[in-house]
Amino acid sequence: MDLTNKEQSKRRRIFDIVQKVCFGFVRLPVNTHGRIEYRFDVFIKEQAMYYADLSELCDRARLIEYSSNSTNKMKKDSEQEIRELRFFVGMVAVIETILTNLTSLNMTGHPFVLDFLSPKTEFTCIAGNYQKLSEFSSSLEKLLTDWEKDLCSMYEQNIDLTYFSNQQIWMVEDYLYNQASASDDNPGYHLLNFIDIEPRKIETKFLTKRSEQPNERLKNIARMLTVQRAKQAKAIEVKNLPLNKILVVETSYEGILRGILSLFQLTKGQPQVHHIFYCSDTTSWTEMRAFAYRCFYSQGALHQLIQPELLSALVQDQFTQFLHKLAKQQPKRLFRLGIVTTASTSHLQLVNSLKALQIVSTIQDQDLLDKTALQEVIKELIKGNSTLVTSHIAGLGKSTYIRDEIQRNHKLYIKFSISGSINVDTLAERLRTLGKKMTSIDVALHIDIGVVDNIQQLNELLYCLLLFRSFRLGQEAAYIPANIPIYIELDSSPHSLTAHAKIIYFNFYHVIILKL
Structure with a gap:
């Protein structure tokens, strides 16, 4: 059967690329739910082609080769053409490997990833020769193997490093080296607050000159964080506590917060937001590996994994195998892990795999905080500095009430609105821009919540922000000082009132209901 014109065109493009092409790797912006993120790609300028185009041509090349082999059409497809098709398939495979490794290097925080991109680094394929690319x-x-080895070695010595992914560690580094001039909207400032390290108290006079070697830079930051953590840390009382335990809470979505706070209470630990890891369907193995190190080397502190059922089956398997490996290598090391799941534990791959360690315990509902105890814990965390203002119908002046109340208390009024399709990273970035204004104690924040598409994400964001004054549910962190009063205004539409009823946290909140 004759090839169509389109198929002939693909064929010609394949041979043209193999004969002579120049290309490089790029980082492209991608709009994800209204927020710009970046991914690595390859770009051939002459043909305006990216990896997706090459992958499609690669499928075509395999089909042509298979067709030639199966029908013995050597008259039409010469041996030279078959050889060139194989060159092309091989080159695309190498490109795919490079893109995977660039992504991994970036996720693990290697500082020089951008140096490998175009126009700094370019490649060619001439007559099927792509040796430089290989x-x-x-x-x-x-480089990736060596970097991950160094990084994991540092994780064992300083678990604070495990909190940072992508290029976040260098944001912290930039903040430390520019602390005197850095403002409170600096990402590094918020990341440090998120992990409960007070940025302004870090003594940067001991910083060494910034090295050109990534592993030396990593050691330098780790040393600074270790010193500051030692100054702030309170000794963990481990006597009579269930060390070397994996504690599992199976609950409903509405019961997640109760499960989280109950586990902290059961292990006599102070609730801390950076000890809570929220899983999602995009959580990577790199992030879970860092969490495993954090959990295993925390010396008695409880770290919690929330909704691990959202993880891919592959990541769940990688995590459990890795935790088994750590436990086997260091059987005398004791650790604690909390798991809060909305899935049946009997069907949850991650929990079932961990049961082989013989340290898994399921916490029964009667052992969790009851309503009164939960209210007391929440009250203690809020410290009376947050107020919810709502009404059963619209138009009763909630915004006016909040503004007047803030002015009556002689505070500077700042408004922050949340509505529509929310993106937690975008919200964190927006909150950070208020950082300069929120350095004063004479400030109060009005959070106006309208109709929101994802009530579950709003729920998680609010109880992190209001209970712990910090959150990082994606890649971006945001922090609000505890001494700043927060007023929450809820939309009064019937849809919103129904949705807000699912935010269990509000049942224990100081509420002002405006009436006619």
């Missing part, structure tokens, strides 16, 4: 792929793979 050599680059090999060197990149070695």
Whole structure:
């Protein structure tokens, strides 16, 4: 059967690329729910082609080769053409490996990833020869292996490093080296607050000159964080506590907060937001590996995994295998892990795999905080500095009431609105821009909540922000000082009132209901 014009065109493009092409790797912006994120890609300028185009051509090349082999059409497809098709398939495979390794290097925080991109680094394929590309792929793979080895070694020595992914560790580094001039909207400032390290109290006079070697820079930051953590840390009383335990709470979505606070209470630990890890369907193995180190080397502190059922089956398997490996390598090391799940534990792959460690205990409902105890814990965390203002019908002046109340208390009024399709990273970035204004104690924050599409994400964001004054549910962190009063205004539409009823946290909140 003759090839169509389109198929012939693909065929010609494949051979043109193999004969002579110049290309490089790029980082492209991608709009994700209204927020710009970045992914790595390859770009061939002459043909305006990206990896997706090459992948499609690669499928075509395999089909042509298979067709030639199966029908023995050597008259039409010469041996030279078949060879060039194989060159093309091989080159695309190398490109795919490079993109994977660039992504991994970036996720694990290697500081020089951008140096490998166009126009700093370019590649060619001439008459099927892409040797430079292959050599680059090999060197990149070695770099990733060495970097991950150094990084994991540092994780064992300083678990604070495990909280940072992508390029976050260098945001912290930039803040430390520029602390004198850095403002409170600096991402590094908020990341440090998120992990409960007071940025302004870090003594940067002991910082060494910034090294050109990534592992030396990592050690330098780790040393600074270790010193500051030692100054702030309170000794963990481990006597009579269930060390070397994996505590599992199976609950409803509405019961997640109760489960989280109950586990802290049962292990006599102070609730801390950076000890809570929220899983999602996009959580990577890199993040889970860091969490495993954090949990295993925390010396008695409880770290909690929330809704691990959202993790992919592969990531769940990688996590449990890795935790088994750590436990086998260091059987005398004791650790605690809390798991709060809305799935049946009998069907949850992660929990079932961990049962082989023989330290898994399921916490029964009667052992969780009851309503009165839960209210007391929440009250203690809020410290009377947050107020919910609502009404059963619209138009009763909730915004006016909040503004007047703030002015009556001689505070500077700042409004922050949340509505529509929310993105937690975008909200964190917006909150950070208020950082300069919120350095004064003479400030009060009005959070105006309208109709929100994802009530579950709003719920998680609110109880992190209001109970702990900090959150990082995605990649971005935001922090609000505890001495700033927060007023929450809820939309009064019937849809919103129904949705807000699912936010169990509000049942224990100081509420002002405006009436006619």
